[in-house]
Amino acid sequence: MTNSAKSTDDNEKQLEIYICGACRNKGAPPEDPARPGADLAKTLKQKLIEQGLDQRFHLQMMQCMSVCSRPATISIVSPGKFTFTIGDLDPETAADDIITFARLHADSEDGIPAWSERPEQIRKGVISRTPSFSATHQRITELKQASE
Numbered sequence: 001m002t003n004s005a006k007s008t009d010d011n012e013k014q015l016e017i018y019i020c021g022a023c024r025n026k027g028a029p030p031e032d033p034a035r036p037g038a039d040l041a042k043t044l045k046q047k048l049i050e051q052g053l054d055q056r057f058h059l060q061m062m063q064c065m066s067v068c069s070r071p072a073t074i075s076i077v078s079p080g081k082f083t084f085t086i087g088d089l090d091p092e093t094a095a096d097d098i099i100t101f102a103r104l105h106a107d108s109e110d111g112i113p114a115w116s117e118r119p120e121q122i123r124k125g126v127i128s129r130t131p132s133f134s135a136t137h138q139r140i141t142e143l144k145q146a147s148e
Helices: 003-013 036-050 094-107 120-125
Strands: 015-020 057-062 074-077 083-086 126-130
Touching: 015 036, 015 094, 036 057, 036 094, 057 094, 074 094, 083 094, 083 120, 094 120, 120 126
Parallel strands: 015 057
Antiparallel strands: 015 074, 074 083, 083 126
């Protein structure tokens, strides 16, 4: 295995999918036990196992992601790549789209897959695209001093 192939494999194994498990459906009363993110997590976990991707993509439930108005919400995180936070995902239909996007994210150099390749639920639900802690990418520019 070449160094570049090893690096790609290592990054793929480090991709994390975080799902908010606290949000309620829009307009649901506080006592409503339904949690769209928890439902999505169950479906997504099963599909990752069925497709043999549970070792490549690590799924984690978050207690709260503070995006309560856009359930179900996920974040796709990978070292050295942009993080995507995506909301308004349908817990019954989004799992396949999330897997498709996770593959595209893992396979892209910077974590920003081409817009046209992203599944529709992902395109419509993007809340933010955040650079990694150590990002040095052409899409990021330093602010100039005010005196310049």
